[in-house]
Amino acid sequence: MHLLNTLYLTTPDSYLRLENQTLAIEHNHELKLRVPLHHLSSVVCFGPIQLSTPLMHGLAQQGIALVLLNEQGRFQARLEGPMAGNVLLRRAQHQAGQDGERSLALARAFVAGKLRNTRSLLLRGAREAKTAEDEAALTRQAQNLAASLRALPASADLDQLRGIEGEAARQYFAGLSLLVRADARDAFHLRDGRTRRPPRDRLNALLSFLYSLWMNDCRSALEAVGLDPQVGFLHALRPGRAALALDLMEEFRPLAERLALTLINRQQLRAEDFVQREGGAVSLDPEARKAVLVAFQERKQEALQHPLLAEPLAQGLLPLVQARLLARAIRGEADVDGAPASYVPYLIR
Amino acid sequence: MLVIVCYDVNTETREGRRRLRRVAKLCEATGQRVQKSVFECQIDLAHMEELERKLRAAMDETQDCLRLYRLPETRGAEVREYGRFKAVDFEAPLVL
Numbered sequence: 001m002h003l004l005n006t007l008y009l010t011t012p013d014s015y016l017r018l019e020n021q022t023l024a025i026e027h028n029h030e031l032k033l034r035v036p037l038h039h040l041s042s043v044v045c046f047g048p049i050q051l052s053t054p055l056m057h058g059l060a061q062q063g064i065a066l067v068l069l070n071e072q073g074r075f076q077a078r079l080e081g082p083m084a085g086n087v088l089l090r091r092a093q094h095q096a097g098q099d100g101e102r103s104l105a106l107a108r109a110f111v112a113g114k115l116r117n118t119r120s121l122l123l124r125g126a127r128e129a130k131t132a133e134d135e136a137a138l139t140r141q142a143q144n145l146a147a148s149l150r151a152l153p154a155s156a157d158l159d160q161l162r163g164i165e166g167e168a169a170r171q172y173f174a175g176l177s178l179l180v181r182a183d184a185r186d187a188f189h190l191r192d193g194r195t196r197r198p199p200r201d202r203l204n205a206l207l208s209f210l211y212s213l214w215m216n217d218c219r220s221a222l223e224a225v226g227l228d229p230q231v232g233f234l235h236a237l238r239p240g241r242a243a244l245a246l247d248l249m250e251e252f253r254p255l256a257e258r259l260a261l262t263l264i265n266r267q268q269l270r271a272e273d274f275v276q277r278e279g280g281a282v283s284l285d286p287e288a289r290k291a292v293l294v295a296f297q298e299r300k301q302e303a304l305q306h307p308l309l310a311e312p313l314a315q316g317l318l319p320l321v322q323a324r325l326l327a328r329a330i331r332g333e334a335d336v337d338g339a340p341a342s343y344v345p346y347l348i349r
Numbered sequence: 350m351l352v353i354v355c356y357d358v359n360t361e362t363r364e365g366r367r368r369l370r371r372v373a374k375l376c377e378a379t380g381q382r383v384q385k386s387v388f389e390c391q392i393d394l395a396h397m398e399e400l401e402r403k404l405r406a407a408m409d410e411t412q413d414c415l416r417l418y419r420l421p422e423t424r425g426a427e428v429r430e431y432g433r434f435k436a437v438d439f440e441a442p443l444v445l
Contacts (some may be wrong), residue, residue, distance in 0.1 A: 005442075005443055006443070007443040008442075008444045008445070019377075020374050020377050020378045021378035025445055033445060035380065035391075035437075037378055038396065040390065210360040290444050296442075297442030297443075298442060
């Protein structure tokens with residue numbers, strides 16, 4: 001499997017057009033870059049980027065997704081060719097969504113993946129902790145998460161499950177700043193836990209931005225395997241909400257958090273890379289956002305061991321692989337031992 | 350894999366200049382121009398065969414010439430570049 005590239009455009013008033021099967025990017029009438037379309041799997045535009053209709057046609061024909069985000073990285077729209085995938089799979093998905101037992105089993109798998117991966121993140125933090133206090137606090141948090149994990153099978157319905165997840169997340173976010181290097185904790189901590197719309201501190205702003213990047217990749221992956229990104233199991237259905245993409249993303253959140261922590265702890269991001277706006281919202285400054293995008297893209301090229309496939313896999317392909325495993329579970333295909341396949345989330349080692 | 354495409358098209362006649370434009374367009378659509386008639390293309394074998402077929406159809410083999418070099422992946426050690434032009438790595442992060 002080959003990981004095709006994503007082109008991110010963040011320079012306001014860039015103009016994109018199709019020129020002889022390549023995407024040409026101009027700024028102030030000056031040609032900045034030309035990329036042959038066959039290198040791309042998606043084009044992501046932040047804010048006021050202009051593009052020509054022939055380019056939209058070209059992208060749609062080649063099956064390249066065009067994603068429009070606002071300047072903060074929030075999803076606005078997505079242009080994609082004729083819906084791919086198989087109607088029988090989508091029907092199976094809708095049926096699974098109406099089947100309480102199956103929905104609950106899938107939702108549990110998503111939450112379990114997230115809690116397991118979060119726990120790995122904490123344990124790694126505990127191993128690398130500089131002080132005994134931090135180590136003890138992180139170990140205690142990891143133990144709390146382990147308790148939440150043990151409580152999962154007992155959850156009788158979605159509400160209980162969401163309750164366990166919400167409580168675990170609240171505790172985890174309360175302690176997340178322990179993973180930030182000591183001299184950066186003043187600048188990077190979650191002031192009132194997790195805040196979004198808008199994020200109210202630097203760490204929240206960075207997390208929101210990284211989550212939105214993962215979210216786009218999860219959504220693309222689901223579309224690519226032919227699942228309907230709006231019909232979720234853990235997240236309630238709501239018009240316009242890509243509930244299944246949110247479900248799938250749960251197990252990858254800790255990867256976004258890990259990258260955020262790396263950027264802060266290696267001092268690739270500093271306090272002054274964020275701007276405070278009126279009303280208390282905090283966002284990344286445009287240059288720093290580019291640096292985050294580059295780091296994100298580089299991270300996606302890094303190979304991780306996938307426990308089920310037992311071979312190294314570029315991190316950027318994880319959503320695609322997991323979406324395929326999910327499609328298999330939704331179809332109810334038989335596993336090697338003959339029982340219907342259940343969904344196994346990706347677990348960080 | 351990296352494929353280097355070089356061509357010489359005889360432009361003495363109007364027909365020759367037309368062929369040159371056609372050949373150049375095919376290369377531009379596939380890779381990046383690194384010198385006047387030299388292109389670097391990051392493509393797979395199937396894509397290369399297709400390009401080769403189209404280029405041969407566009408050229409006049411009695412007057413022009415075409416060379417394609419296939420470079421296997423050797424982790425970025427295929428090319429050393431100096432001077433004014435810096436090629437874009439289409440597999441690295443593309444953030445503008």
